[in-house]
């Protein structure tokens with residue numbers, strides 16, 4: 102009998118990917134497509150849900166074609182997605198009523214201020230594990246209901262559906278038969294109680310969202326439904342769903358409490374597995390659901406950094422000092438260090454552990470001798486420093502000092518960055534051979550649900566080290582770098598707060 106595969110659909114912020122994995126967890130084929138980023142106003146970010154759907158199903162077919170594998174040899178599909186991004190659509194027509202409002206979109210920041218002013222932050226934090234912020238889906242849904250003509254009335258009449266991108270894709274794949282999400286995605290909506298594992302009526306009331314719009318919340322590893330044969334030739338079970346950062350935690354096999362991964366993509370997202378207990382944060386991290394497999398729910402602490410690898414894009418597209426992202430490593434390596442230059446990429450405020458919406462990008466410490474190489478170096482350093490701040494908060498919250506940081510994502514290929522990361526953390530940084538851990542995690546969740554892998558023991562040995570970076574700098578040098586970074590961060594915050 103011919104072997105079968107698991108197909109992972111990884112719907113990210115800037116591109117949709119489809120990757121085929123075999124039983125050993127190796128990538129067999131993949132396809133990827135970028136899609137439009139829509140910026141209707143400063144601080145607003147939208148995607149076209151139909152373009153996302155068409156692109157995602159297109160790359161799925163392309164990956165199968167590249168491998169020469171028909172749909173009948175796909176044992177299951179796993180879905181992982183950019184989280185929080187919000188779609189509202191008409192149940193009858195399947196048409197979105199508005200573009201997807203992306204996690205990066207800040208349009209509801211003012212409403213979040215109102216919620217805080219009403220003294221509701223603690224209630225929300227206690228129930229959802231989240232801080233009140235425009236980042237999460239809840240206020241985005243409300244914005245659509247308030248601003249799209251007739252939407253609120255249609256929602257109240259049960260005619261509209263809300264979903265994060267996982268729900269949207271499953272709805273499309275099943276031709277409107279299945280409206281579900283998983284616990285990890287639900288935990289990012291600001292509407293879901295992570296303790297009772299239910300949509301929360303009080304939160305729905307605060308945000309004015311009818312419960313009839315919401316998807317049913319399922320575990321992260323079970324058969325939710327089957328794809329309509331129109332898409333990949335046959336009906337394939339959709340059997341795994343997790344938000345992309347949670348999927349990466351699973352793909353990195355950080356399945357025991359205290360294990361941590363950091364993903365260096367557009368943003369940087371660090372997660373620590375905290376086991377079956379939600380650990381509250383006193384340092385402005387998020388408490389969130391990692392996944393549910395069977396009836397076992399695992400929790401995580403998370404630190405979200407909004408500008409990570411995208412600072413390298415800014416060097417390319419904004420400053421024009423590199424032609425392509427991969428030029429940044431060689432340019433930065435021309436200098437031993439940034440020579441006192443610090444870049445705080447607070448282009449859209451600062452995420453964890455500051456959560457300061459007003460802070461703005463700041464470049465300090467330049468002299469006549471400052472070159473493009475120093476700025477490139479400072480840009481890479483900023484990714485590592487932000488990660489350091491988040492890990493510090495995470496270790497304080499959990500009481501755990503980690504032995505190693507597992508890394509993945511587009512910018513983790515950068516050796517200059519990874520070495521500096523290890524230096525300033527004073528901790529080993531371990532990069533696996535497969536850095537597509539997000540897709541792999543979704544594949545594992547789907548494969549476990551259909552018995553492709555019998556248990557987590559089956560996949561335990563599949564994580565393979567590519568490079569381990571260990572600290573090389575003296576404690577004095579590290580202390581100097583870190584002190585400069587903190588000063589620069591204070592400057593970024595002070596600059597914003599000093600408007601006369």
Ligand SMILES: Nc1ncnc2c1ncn2[C@@H]1O[C@H](COP(=O)(O)OP(=O)(O)O)[C@@H](O)[C@H]1O
Pocket residue numbers: 113114115116365366367368409410411412413414426427428429430510511512513514515
């Ligand atoms: N060699 C490199 N060094 C540093 N950053 C890089 C490098 N190559 C790509 N990047 C950055 O990695 C990011 C893309 O990573 P990826 O994991 O694909 O992101 P996402 O899933 O958020 O779309 C981009 O922001 C890009 O600037």
Ligand SMILES: O=P(O)(O)OC[C@H](O)CO
Pocket residue numbers: 112113114115182183184185204344345346366367368
């Ligand atoms: O699509 P990514 O990899 O940038 O991840 C986005 C996050 O899920 C947002 O919370």
